[in-house]
Amino acid sequence: MSLIVQKYGGSSVSDAESIKRVAKRIVETRKAGNEVVVAVSAMGDTTDELLDLAHEVTPVPDPRELDMLLTTGERISMALLAMAIKSMGVEARSYTGSQAGMITDARHGSARIVDVTPVRLREALDDGAIVIVAGFQGFNRDSRDITTLGRGGSDTTAVALAAALGADVCEIYTDVDGVFTADPRVVPRAHKIDSITSEEMLELAAAGAKVLYIRAVEYARRHGVVLHVRSSFNNNEGTWVTADRVPSIPEGTAMEEPIITGVAGDLNEAKITVVGVPDVPGKAADIFAIVARTGANIDMIVQNVSAAATGLTDISFTLPKGEGEMVLTALRVDQPDVGFVALQYDDQIGKLAVVGAGMRTSAGVSAQLFRCLSDAGINIEMISTSEIRISVVTRADTLHEAMRVVHTAFGLDSDDAAIVHGGTGR
Ligand code: ADP
Ligand code: ASP
Numbered sequence: 001m002s003l004i005v006q007k008y009g010g011s012s013v014s015d016a017e018s019i020k021r022v023a024k025r026i027v028e029t030r031k032a033g034n035e036v037v038v039a040v041s042a043m044g045d046t047t048d049e050l051l052d053l054a055h056e057v058t059p060v061p062d063p064r065e066l067d068m069l070l071t072t073g074e075r076i077s078m079a080l081l082a083m084a085i086k087s088m089g090v091e092a093r094s095y096t097g098s099q100a101g102m103i104t105d106a107r108h109g110s111a112r113i114v115d116v117t118p119v120r121l122r123e124a125l126d127d128g129a130i131v132i133v134a135g136f137q138g139f140n141r142d143s144r145d146i147t148t149l150g151r152g153g154s155d156t157t158a159v160a161l162a163a164a165l166g167a168d169v170c171e172i173y174t175d176v177d178g179v180f181t182a183d184p185r186v187v188p189r190a191h192k193i194d195s196i197t198s199e200e201m202l203e204l205a206a207a208g209a210k211v212l213y214i215r216a217v218e219y220a221r222r223h224g225v226v227l228h229v230r231s232s233f234n235n236n237e238g239t240w241v242t243a244d245r246v247p248s249i250p251e252g253t254a255m256e257e258p259i260i261t262g263v264a265g266d267l268n269e270a271k272i273t274v275v276g277v278p279d280v281p282g283k284a285a286d287i288f289a290i291v292a293r294t295g296a297n298i299d300m301i302v303q304n305v306s307a308a309a310t311g312l313t314d315i316s317f318t319l320p321k322g323e324g325e326m327v328l329t330a331l332r333v334d335q336p337d338v339g340f341v342a343l344q345y346d347d348q349i350g351k352l353a354v355v356g357a358g359m360r361t362s363a364g365v366s367a368q369l370f371r372c373l374s375d376a377g378i379n380i381e382m383i384s385t386s387e388i389r390i391s392v393v394t395r396a397d398t399l400h401e402a403m404r405v406v407h408t409a410f411g412l413d414s415d416d417a418a419i420v421h422g423g424t425g426r
């Protein structure tokens, strides 16, 4: 008997009809002779709506209470899904994150899983029941409080359950047919990728492809969990995310893998520029020590050559918009000690990344990327590279156009428009 973990995202359980449809799928999987554990997200845009509501009550909601609030979204869908399955005459039991043994650290809003003790789930499976677990949430043993795993965290719940229970596969059900070469809502000519390495998937997720949450990909890679991302709206084969690329081309065929696997975009970042930093050893260390103390997630860093006349340089970096104010405040406090001239904040940026393992062995990818952006009249403000990724910062309002022209320039366009089955893209 196989053990299958299935995760259904909010777009797959947005109303009563969808819950019944998903319940049917789950029952079919059980009846085919598998043990089934399901991680479920909150219905539709519930999490966003709860967040909006909290911010209507107070501009800065208390983190503990915010987690209490947000975890209710997943409790609603888990109970409804279990009811729907039971009404079909099949045994099902729902569990909150803490009941399921999802033990996390104490960081509200972005807790990390430290242990999974799925004792009750194993018992339920042994009783022949289908297990439904509320995604995105856990429990901290020291504070004895409920935590959430960060936006998109139900993916991590599913992967952690698959690892702890030794599942044969972890299926991530969503509103598109798999991982595409770009977000199909932005690039209609994007095409589905049959198989992708976890290394490339990590880079795409880090660059804003929210079809999979980065921490879930990391967790899957560390624990050897095989992921299958697919649509809950049809039975098509989706995208396999595995340690190594599964060859899609028969051996001996003289065809090369594409240099670029995908394009991703992110509108949730902002840029801080520290203007007029004395160009002497230790200043960058001082600045980023201050930033590090805030716990902010820094991405790109660029330092300009100092103007010879002044001996001053500018340092720019990007970070999530939500962390901008916190970092600016921390830098302002220490401005007299570090001795920089001013701070600039820009939240109208877009970040575009092209990702592909093929970059390791081909020259000229950067040149081709910069050329096609310039041909489209799109200005590049920052550049950074890793072994298999090139990222650039553009104006926010040019990002989507940039993604389309880059997708075309690297020969990724498909003949048919991609289908998005549901969801609002929020
Ligand atoms: P779910 O509700 O299932 O968690 P999400 O909204 O989190 O769904 O993720 C699915 C969405 O991710 C798709 O509808 C699509 O708009 C977006 N997306 C972004 N990049 C990609 C990509 N490269 N491939 C597929 N989908 C992507
Ligand atoms: N409901 C949570 C969110 O919207 C978790 C998830 O869906 O993965 O971020």
Ligand code: MG
Residues within 6 Å of the ligand: 009, 152, 155, 210, 211, 212, 213
């Ligand atoms: Mg998601």
